[in-house]
Each structure stands twice: as structure tokens, then as C-alpha cells.
Amino acid sequence: MEQTAPSETLSVTSARDLLVEWANRQDGWVRALVGEVMATQAALTPLAEQAVFERYLLEKGLADGEAEPVEPLVLPDAPAAEANDFFVTRLAEVSGVNALAPEQEISFNTALTVLFGENGAGKTGYARILKSLAAVRTAEDILGDVHSGGTGSPHATIEYALGGVATELDWAGESGVPPFTSISIFDSPCVMLHVDEDLAYVYTPADLALFPHVTAGIERVRDLLEERRTATRPSGNSFLPMFSRESAVYASIETLGATTDLEALGKLADVPQEEVGTLPTLETQVQALQANTIPAQITVAQSSKERYQALAKAARALSRLDSDAYNQAVETARAAEAAYATARTELFSAAALDGEGDETWQTFILAADSYREHLARHDYPSPGDSCLYCRQDLNDQSLELLRRYRTFASDESRRRIADAKAMMGTLSREILSVEAQALQEDLKREQGQGSDAVLARGLALVTAAMDIQEACREGRGVDQFDRAEADGLAGTADGRAATAAETIAALQAKSGERAEALAKAAKAYAQLKDRITLGQRLAAITDHVNAARWDSRAGTLASRIPNVLRSLTETSKVASQDLLNTDFSTRFQAECRALRAPEVALEFPGRRGQSARRKKVTSHKPSAVLSEGEQKVIALADFLAEAALRLTAAPLVFDDPVNSLDYRRIHEVADRVARLAADRQVIVFTHNIWFATELLARFEGDLGRCSYYAITDEPAKGVVTRGTHPRWDTLKKTRGRINDVIQSAKSTDGETREALLERGYSLIRTWCEIAVETELLASVTQRYQANVSMTKLSQIRGDRLDAATAVIMPIFEKACRIIDGHSQPLETLSIRPTSDELEGDWKALQEALAAYKADGG
Numbered sequence: 073m074e075q076t077a078p079s080e081t082l083s084v085t086s087a088r089d090l091l092v093e094w095a096n097r098q099d100g101w102v103r104a105l106v107g108e109v110m111a112t113q114a115a116l117t118p119l120a121e122q123a124v125f126e127r128y129l130l131e132k133g134l135a136d137g138e139a140e141p142v143e144p145l146v147l148p149d150a151p152a153a154e155a156n157d158f159f160v161t162r163l164a165e166v167s168g169v170n171a172l173a174p175e176q177e178i179s180f181n182t183a184l185t186v187l188f189g190e191n192g193a194g195k196t197g198y199a200r201i202l203k204s205l206a207a208v209r210t211a212e213d214i215l216g217d218v219h220s221g222g223t224g225s226p227h228a229t230i231e232y233a234l235g236g237v238a239t240e241l242d243w244a245g246e247s248g249v250p251p252f253t254s255i256s257i258f259d260s261p262c263v264m265l266h267v268d269e270d271l272a273y274v275y276t277p278a279d280l281a282l283f284p285h286v287t288a289g290i291e292r293v294r295d296l297l298e299e300r301r302t303a304t305r306p307s308g309n310s311f312l313p314m315f316s317r318e319s320a321v322y323a324s325i326e327t328l329g330a331t332t333d334l335e336a337l338g339k340l341a342d343v344p345q346e347e348v349g350t351l352p353t354l355e356t357q358v359q360a361l362q363a364n365t366i367p368a369q370i371t372v373a374q375s376s377k378e379r380y381q382a383l384a385k386a387a388r389a390l391s392r393l394d395s396d397a398y399n400q401a402v403e404t405a406r407a408a409e410a411a412y413a414t415a416r417t418e419l420f421s422a423a424a425l426d427g428e429g430d431e432t433w434q435t436f437i438l439a440a441d442s443y444r445e446h447l448a449r450h451d452y453p454s455p456g457d458s459c460l461y462c463r464q465d466l467n468d469q470s471l472e473l474l475r476r477y478r479t480f481a482s483d484e485s486r487r488r489i490a491d492a493k494a495m496m497g498t499l500s501r502e503i504l505s506v507e508a509q510a511l512q513e514d515l516k517r518e519q520g521q522g523s524d525a526v527l528a529r530g531l532a533l534v535t536a537a538m539d540i541q542e543a544c545r546e547g548r549g550v551d552q553f554d555r556a557e558a559d560g561l562a563g564t565a566d567g568r569a570a571t572a573a574e575t576i577a578a579l580q581a582k583s584g585e586r587a588e589a590l591a592k593a594a595k596a597y598a599q600l601k602d603r604i605t606l607g608q609r610l611a612a613i614t615d616h617v618n619a620a621r622w623d624s625r626a627g628t629l630a631s632r633i634p635n636v637l638r639s640l641t642e643t644s645k646v647a648s649q650d651l652l653n654t655d656f657s658t659r660f661q662a663e664c665r666a667l668r669a670p671e672v673a674l675e676f677p678g679r680r681g682q683s684a685r686r687k688k689v690t691s692h693k694p695s696a697v698l699s700e701g702e703q704k705v706i707a708l709a710d711f712l713a714e715a716a717l718r719l720t721a722a723p724l725v726f727d728d729p730v731n732s733l734d735y736r737r738i739h740e741v742a743d744r745v746a747r748l749a750a751d752r753q754v755i756v757f758t759h760n761i762w763f764a765t766e767l768l769a770r771f772e773g774d775l776g777r778c779s780y781y782a783i784t785d786e787p788a789k790g791v792v793t794r795g796t797h798p799r800w801d802t803l804k805k806t807r808g809r810i811n812d813v814i815q816s817a818k819s820t821d822g823e824t825r826e827a828l829l830e831r832g833y834s835l836i837r838t839w840c841e842i843a844v845e846t847e848l849l850a851s852v853t854q855r856y857q858a859n860v861s862m863t864k865l866s867q868i869r870g871d872r873l874d875a876a877t878a879v880i881m882p883i884f885e886k887a888c889r890i891i892d893g894h895s896q897p898l899e900t901l902s903i904r905p906t907s908d909e910l911e912g913d914w915k916a917l918q919e920a921l922a923a924y925k926a927d928g929g
Contacts, residue, residue: 091647092106100139107142116285125297133625158232159753161238169228170215181753185779188780195757195759197789270685283647287641290633318598321606362590374576403549440460508537533558656714672706673690708729722752749777825907833890836883872923876924
């Protein structure tokens with residue numbers, strides 16, 4: 073596997089050397105920070121952070137004063153050695169943890185302790201206590217007995233030895249309790265962390281631990297700077313409403329900020345006293361110019377102009393009215409209307425129609441004739457025609473009537489009436505266009521302001537015009553009006569309208585001059601007033617600008633701090649690569665070889681001054697390529713390599729470490745765990761009986777360095793029993809069970825007795841296996857033991873094996889046929905043993921074993 077070679081240009085020999093060399097290339101505040109971290113071997117305290125920050129402000133010109141120089145750092149003496157060896161010695165008085173039974177106790181061996189139990193027996197509860205104390209990555213919450221509703225707080229008494237000094241901890245559920253935090257624990261949940269994750273080291277040597285402290289200190293200086301910027305940054309421009317937009321000062325205040333020219337503002341604010349004294353005069357001028365009456369005068373002149381123009385129009389309309397021609401047209405219309413009415417009456421009476429020919433009837437006749445013209449029936453009515461409306465045939469009388477109607481509709485009188493009325497409309501159009509009513513009211517209002525002959529003449533003319541308008545609307549004849557008077561009044565009105573127009577032009581010119589003068593005076597007044605205000609507010613404005621300048625400069629300087637952090641990270645990477653990562657890589661490779669782990673590539677992506685490692689198979693995560701068992705041994709190798717980085721012998725805890733492993737790898741893991749126990753305390757929780765026996769076999773000749781506990785759920789969860797081997801079936805225990813079954817079978821009958829007899833023969837089968845293994849063959853070979861005990865071979869009594877076998881084998885085979893786990897011939901299926909038969913077979917077995925062991929056998 074390719075590894076990154078240590079830096080060939082490295083001129084120092086430790087992480088502290090690198091840190092000092094890096095710090096001496098930085099600003100004084102960085103050297104001060106590094107010096108404090110190296111002196112205390114810890115992160116900066118809040119007081120130290122503030123001191124470094126104040127130095128930073130002084131060095132960067134963000135505070136008044138001058139910072140004392142910081143001399144280059146020199147390499148300090150190496151820190152004191154790490155803590156002495158640590159052992160967990162006893163766990164007892166557990167309560168409030170899962171459903172663990174009370175009054176259980178585990179005394180841990182300083183070398184190897186194996187705790188074996190089936191799934192659900194309670195091992196997890198004890199393991200969780202150690203995980204919580206160590207605050208490992210996969211620590212779980214401690215729960216009480218959820219099935220019984222227990223709500224008590226977790227508690228345990230833990231005894232340990234640190235540097236040879238015995239200590240007792242009264243634990244109440246706390247997490248991360250020193251020195252237990254130095255314990256390394258491997259369990260199934262941590263497998264994927266060790267296989268796929270970019271994993272930071274749980275333990276970092278003291279020298280490398282300085283880098284994160286320095287990183288945190290620099291980041292804190294950056295944060296303090298941002299906090300100061302936020303607190304001092306100007307929050308908007310509160311000065312702008314104090315100044316007028318018309319003054320030159322406004323433009324400078326509007327853009328108030330870090331780039332504002334304070335010197336220029338100072339010059340604007342410097343107003344001589346004699347100039348200050350002119351402010352009231354300027355204010356009076358502005359007020360006078362603002363009180364402008366010219367617009368009102370223009371309005372009056374405009375009203376006068378419009379009045380006389382309207383009067384001139386009315387006078388000319390009267391002057392041009394041909395009253396004679398108009399009256400003649402009225403007479404012509406009257407005569408034609410009379411003739412037309414006579415014709416209608418005559419036609420009506422001649423037709424012998426009821427009633428009189430009124431206007432409604434006339435309208436009907438005319439509409440009918442229009443319909444005829446629409447149909448282009450120019451010869452209608454003629455003999456043989458039918459009615460255009462009811463479609464009935466016309467007789468002679470009807471034809472005569474319709475001819476009369478047509479004659480009436482085409483009567484010449486109607487044309488003369490229309491022509492006369494058209495002439496009347498033409499002649500009266502101009503006089504009717506005069507708005508006489510409004511003009512009369514205007515003249516009356518104006519005459520009320522004083523005596524004016526022209527206005528009096530105008531009123532008389534308008535009154536006459538209104539009478540004529542009324543006559544025209546009613547179709548009556550009109551009275552004569554003096555044309556000379558009308559023409560004269562029109563000329564006079566035109567003159568007065570022209571005079572008003574000249575007045576308007578003059579007033580408008582004068583108003584423009586006054587507006588210009590007002591603008592000039594207002595600008596001068598606003599400029600002087602704002603300059604005086606500027607002088608009064610200059611100190612506050614200066615503070616505002618200086619705060620903006622400070623914020624701008626601080627922002628520029630803050631943007632450079634990430635460069636410092638990046639260079640620190642690079643230096644940390646060099647230190648990690650040459651020290652921690654190289655050491656880890658060597659250990660990881662050795663562990664992989666010991667566990668026959670597949671080859672994976674190691675990468676070390678350092679970030680923020682911290683070390684970490686990553687594993688790849690080509691370009692993939694290991695979990696995407698490797699089997700579950702291969703992932704498990706890779707995780708074990710990573711775990712063991714990380715644990716080996718510690719300089720002290722802290723305990724290692726394995727919680728079911730061989731899940732998914734084949735028997736060959738179980739053997740290799742057992743070898744590795746046994747070797748670990750030579751240097752440090754190892755605690756193993758497992759439900760794999762093969763793994764447990766493999767471990768115990770490696771300490772067979774040194775039992776003092778290995779302790780074994782069986783954890784069962786009888787009669788309650790987590791019952792701890794100390795033993796030497798994970799075997800539950802013994803001759804003594806099995807004998808007692810068989811005797812109990814025989815006695816129970818004698819006192820029952822039916823299906824219950826049948827079930828008890830089957831149970832009895834099942835126990836007899838077990839007893840036969842144990843007897844052969846432990847007694848006839850003297851435990852030379854044992855279940856779940858990899859080795860053969862050759863020293864016990866001489867204890868086997870070969871001369872008596874045949875006799876014992878002759879008794880045991882038939883009964884063993886009989887038991888195999890009877891129990892549910894084995895089949896039997898059809899002809900014997902319904903033949904069930906009796907209680908006497910069971911008791912007799914049991915007696916024969918005991919006698920055969922006794923005969924084998926007789927005379928010291």
C-alpha cells in the first residue's frame with residue numbers, strides 16, 4: 073500500500089518545533105496566542121482570548137496605543153509524561169440500567185476478562201455503562217427497565233486503579249468521566265465509522281493537540297473582531313434629515329461613510345460669525361418672496377380677459393342676427409303648417425274616418441309612405457294591388473283612400489315647413505351658441521364691485537340676447553336690437569380683453585423674476601443654515617465617519633485571518649503526516665496483516681488544524697466493495713491502530729467483535745486479543761461460544777491472567793456467574809433434572825406424563841454425551857475447545873470402555889428415537905416409554921458409569 077513519505081525538507085523534529093517555527097513567521101498577536109497555548113497546554117481561557125484580541129487591535133491600528141513587541145518564540149521544555157497505567161477492577165451495585173438484576177458483581181482481571189452470554193442475557197447493559205463512562209463515539213442512552221416502567225436514575229459502583237492508586241467512583245449516569253475517557257471500546261455500531269468515515273483521532277498526542285487549540289484561538293479572535301464590528305458599525309445615516317436638499321452640504325452628508333472627506337466637511341462647517349449674523353436677513357427675504365401675490369393678480373386678469381371675450385362674442389352674435397329674415401322664416405313656417413293641417417282635415421273627413429287627424433295619425437301615415445318608398449313601389453297603389461301591410465286585396469274604395477294618404481304624405485306644405493325651419497335654425501345658430509346665462513351672472517358679480525358703464529351696457533345686451541334665445545327656441549319671432557350698440561360694445565369688450573392679456577403677460581414676466589429671486593435666496597439661506605448645522609453636528613458626524621472607517625479597515629483585516637488559518641492547517645498537516653499519520657499508518661498495516669484484512673488505501677485529509685484519516689478501495693468507500701466480514705476486520709485494524717497511539721496502557725473493551733467472521737478469522741482475532749492482554753487490560757463481551765473458548769484456551773496455562781463470567785437471564789436479566797469455561801451442561805446438573813422429571817412423571821398421567829417422559833429421555837441423551845466427554849474420555853477432547861488435552865489421555869480406562877459402551881449406546885440411541893429432534897421407524901412411532909422404563913434405563917446408565925469409575929476409575 074502506497075503511503076505518503078515524510079517531508080524531506082522538514083528541518084524540525086516534532087510538532088512543537090513546527091508550531092514554533094510557524095508562529096515566528098506570523099504577526100505578534102499570533103505568537104502571543106501560540107505562546108499562551110504552549111505554556112498552558114490547553115485552549116485559551118476567555119481572559120486570555122480577550123488579551124490576544126486587544127493586542128490584535130493595537131497591532132492593526134484598530135485601537136489607540138502601541139502594542140509591546142512579542143519576541144520570537146523558543147522551543148519550551150517537553151511537557152510532563154502522560155498519566156500512569158489505568159485498570160478497571162470492579163463493577164457492582166448496578167441499578168436503573170436496562171433490566172439488569174440487582175446485587176451482581178464483576179471483578180475485572182488486569183489482563184483478560186471474558187463475559188459470555190446468549191443474546192438478550194444482559195451483556196449490553198454492563199457494556200453500556202463502560203461506553204457512557206468513556207463517552208465513546210457510539211455511546212448509547214442509559215435506560216431503565218422499560219417493561220416494568222422503572223424510572224430510577226442509573227447507578228453503579230466502579231472501582232479502578234490509576235498509577236497504582238485504588239479509587240472508587242459512585243456513578244450516577246454521568247458521561248465522559250476521566251480517567252475512563254481513555255478506555256477504547258469496539259462494538260458493532262462503530263464498524264462503519266472505522267470503515268467509511270473521515271475519522272478524527274480519539275486520542276491525539278499532546279504536541280498535535282496544540283494545533284486545534286491555536287486554531288480555536290485564532291477563530292475566537294476573528295469572532296471577537298466581528299462582534300466588535302457589529303457593535304460599532306454605524307446603523308444608517310441619522311444626519312440626513314437635518315439638512316436641506318438644496319444645499320451643497322446635503323450631497324456630502326448623503327454619502328457619509330468611510331470615504332468621506334472630513335477635512336472638506338470641516339471647511340464647510342467653518343462659518344465666520346459675521347456671516348452667521350446674515351441668516352435672519354436671508355430668512356426674511358425668503359419669507360417675503362414666498363408671499364407672492366402675482367399669481368392671484370394673474371388669475372384676476374385672466375378672469376377679466378375671458379369675461380370681455382365672452383361679451384364681445386355675444387355682442388357680435390346680436391349684431392349679425394338678421395331678425396327680419398328670421399321673422400319672415402317664422403311666418404312662412406306658420407303658413408305652411410296651417411295649409412298642411414287643412415289638407416289633413418280635409419283628407420280625414422273625405423275618407424269618412426272616425427275622429428280627427430291628430431299628430432299620431434299623421435305620424436302613422438308618414439311612416440307607411442316611407443315604407444312604400446323603401447319597397448320602391450312608386451306606382452302604388454294601382455288596381456289589382458294588395459295592401460302592403462295586411463296583404464289583403466284592395467277594392468276601389470281602398471285604392472282611393474290609399475291614394476289620398478299618398479297625396480297627403482307628399483304634400484308640398486310639408487317641404488315648405490321643413491325649409492322654413494331649416495332657415496330659422498341657420499339664422500339663430502350663432503346667437504344660440506352664446507352662454508348667456510353664465511355671462512349674465514359674471515357681469516352681475518363684477519358690476520357689484522363698482523359702477524362701470526360698459527358692464528351696464530353688457531348686462532342690457534346679454535338680457536336682450538337671452539330673450540332672443542328664448543324666442544328662437546320656441547319658434548317665435550324676435551325683437552329688433554340696436555346693431556350699432558352691439559358693434560360698439562363688441563369693440564369696447566375686445567379692447568378690454570386685449571388690455572387684460574397685456575396685464576397677464578407683464579405679471580407672468582414679473583412672477584418669473586420673483587421665482588428666480590426666491591430660488592436664489594432660498595438656496596443661499598439653506599446653504600448657510602446647513603453649514604451652521606454642520607458645525608453644530610460635526611463632532612457626531614466625525615465619530616460616524618471614523619466608525620465607518622474602523623469597520624471598513626477591520627473588514628479588510630478580518631478577510632486576511634482565513635489565510636493565517638490555512639497556513640496553520642498546512643503546518644498541522646505536515647506535523648500529522650510526519651508524526652501521527654505515519655505512526656498510525658505503520659500500526660494499521662501491522663494490524664491488517666495480523667488479521668488477514670484486505671488491502672485498503674489510507675488518506676489523511678487534514679482540516680482546520682486537525683488530523684483525520686480516510687480509507688479507499690480504488691476510488692470507492694470500503695463498504696461498497698468489501699464483504700461484511702472484511703469490513704469487520706478492517707474496522708478492528710483501524711480501532712487497534714488508533715488505540716495503540718496512546719502512550720498509556722488504558723483498557724480495551726470488545727463488545728461482540730467477531731460477528732460476521734468465519735472460524736479462521738475468529739481464531740486470528742482471538743490470537744490478537746490474547747496478545748493485547750499481555751500489555752494492557754482487555755474486556756470482552758461475547759455471545760459466540762467458539763470465540764469465548766478460543767480466548768480461554770490461550771490462557772489455559774496461566775489462569776490467573778484470565779477471568780471468565782457467564783451472564784444469563786435466569787432468574788433475571790444480567791445474572792453474573794463466575795466460572796472457568798462456557799459450559800452449562802454438567803453431569804451433576806443434568807442428574808438432578810432427570811431425577812426431577814422421573815418423580816414428576818410418576819405423579820401424573822395422560823399427555824402430561826408423555827411430555828415428561830420425552831423430556832426425560834432428552835436429558836438422558838445429554839447426560840450420555842457429557843459422560844462420554846468428561847468421564848469415559850477424561851476431557852481429552854471437549855466441545856468448543858480447539859486443543860487436545862494429551863496429559864489426560866492416560867486417564868482413559870480402555871479395558872472398561874466396551875462394557876460401558878454396551879450399556880450407554882443402546883439407551884442413547886433409544887433416547888434419540890424418542891425425542892422430537894430425531895425421527896423413528898413407523899412401526900415404533902406409537903410405542904411410547906413408560907415411567908418405569910425411563911427409571912430402569914436411568915438406573916442402568918448410572919450403574920454402568922459407576923462400574924467404569926470403580927476402584928478410583
